[in-house]
Amino acid sequence: MFLPVSKEDMLARGWDEVDFVYVCGDAYVDHPSFGAAIITRVLEHNGFTVAFCAQPDWHSDADFVKFGRPRLGFLVSSGNIDSMVAHYTVAKRKRSDDAYSPGGKPGKRPDRAVEVYCKKIREIYGDIPIVIGGLEASLRRFAHYDYWSDSVHPSILISSGADLLIFGMGERQVVEIAERLRNGETPETMRDIRGVCYACDVKETPFTGVECPSFTNVSENKREYAVAARLQQDEQDFFRGRVLKQRHGKKMVVQNIPAEPLTSEELDSVYELPYMRTYHPMYEKEGGVPAIKEVEFSVTHNRGCFGGCNFCSIAFHQGRYVVARSKESIIREAELLTKQPGFKGYIHDVGGPTANFRRPSCNSQESHGLCKGKKCLAPVPCKNLVADHTEYVDILRSLREIKGVKKVFIRSGIRFDYLLADKSDEFIKELVKYHVSGQLKVAPEHCSASVLDKMGKPHIEAYLNFSKKYFELSKKAGKEQYLVPYLMSSHPGSDLNDAVELALFIKKQKLHPEQVQDFYPTPGTISTAMFYTELDPYTLESVYVAKKPEEKAMQRALMQYFDPKNRALVIKALKAVGRYDLIGTSPECLVPPDRTDRNRRSPGGVPGYGKNGSRANTSKGKEYGKNKSTKSKSKKKAF
16 A cells, blocks of 8 residues: 555555655655665655655745644655756756656656755744755755855755754664654654754854864865865765765754664665555556666665765765665565566566675774775775675576576676676576576776776776677677766766867777766765866876866767767867877768868877877777787777
8 A cells, every 4th residue: 555645645654644754856656676665665664654745836825734633743855856957968968858757758856856845844833843854955064065056055955944854774873763753752852863963053063073174174175175175985885984064154064973784684674665566556547666677677776885986976875875675574575576467477677776786895894884084996996805706696596596586687787897807707607598588788988097097997908808808708608798988978088189089089999979967066976076176186187177068078979079060069079189080981980070170280299288188199999909819899989
């Protein structure tokens, strides 16, 4: 049974009031891939009554008062993703659709939804307890750069007026908050709960912990912003993390130590709650909620990611410590899927933030936590890394044996560098034989070593080694399969020379990307801090950042140099860095010349361009693939 979505639903259950009203920027989908579903089911499991207020009309009071005043308070989330990312492309244009809204129609939630909802609730109900959580709140818990306004915003605790902010995965925190509210406590007495943030008067600031540069300082000084960004990332560890504080005028925003991750047994329990596993039937007439299609017949087996990509928010939200569900729980969920309406024998994914992580990256994390300021996999795997796919392979084999299951796919991201670090080839052999749906998505992101270092990714040789192995094993298995590499333009550290290098790599590897991704500076990542400050938070050294729309367009066009509509931009980019040798009709060239260039001699490079003008005439991009060990059946590589 779905949670109540109307007063009639509530009364039909025999409830005169509810303990909590959960206000969400997404449509109501009761599936464990949706954070709102997990939190509300966990509360229900612990004896609390919850009503679900999905995508309320923020222009009036009606939706916020339809359940009456909740007995304990409001819980507020923007939904599965940040509301600004849901609304705008990286070019800051309005999106034409919204996968988390009925019928995929946009406009069902406001910009900065958490703030708008909280202000409306406060306007109606005064001092009622308001607890915020989910991705939007979690990643905006400190003063943060807001890409859409090109300015630094205060902590969302301050701008929303909420009482408490749950950061990270919130099952433990929300249950403790609910129990203490039921026992008569107020939010002001709950400042000891791990995994929450609160705002207090400066004079009430706890003595423990470490203080970040203030909101005023990070707004006025980019170096201070970079220092704060590093502190916030480094203390996001449940084992060794410290209390963090950041002054906002007369208020102090305090982040407590991160909550302890759930155990495997607790994670099993969360994923085996009685979800309806679909969207609420009230959306049927609008065509349902598109976001369910990708996850309806998928199984989440892990949580957390030690991959540590600088542009990814997972480390700052879920954390880097990996927890996995038991094999038995995964099998039970898969068997449940076979009985669901519409199941046709295909499990679409057995994954999570990173599909092939089943354990912490090394054994010392249980007693020391994750290393501060270091990465487990980049630029090369740590010597203490334990790479083992044995348990994952065993689970996949058992899933394939379930009656009614025809095929088990893996569609979550796979860390190919972690896969290569495993001394056994069992996983990659079974991956190519049983678990690829014709093409496998992987994320080398770029080919330039300097750019990959800023991304926190392994160097391109890891991808080339994986690619070679993948195609060799696919051939042995008698399968024609493809790789779909995700590539990114305009990441901090990437100038036009790097973009040209990437275009040459794409050409050498005979790739034809149909879609490319421009770097999107979202709150809570190291890469966003680099974008705003033009500094590396870990070294405080200068970082080149492409911010002008024309240069960003040129970097993006170079990734699709073969598309005739990009020809003018590609030529302009090549001229800017003096790469006239790549304009022509020979096999080494990227684009044919335009009329004005046909009889023009190359004038050489452009000194001073970007971060290192002397690189203008480099041809290192041509070297990729020359070594026989990196060659593969090029005709099998496609998008």
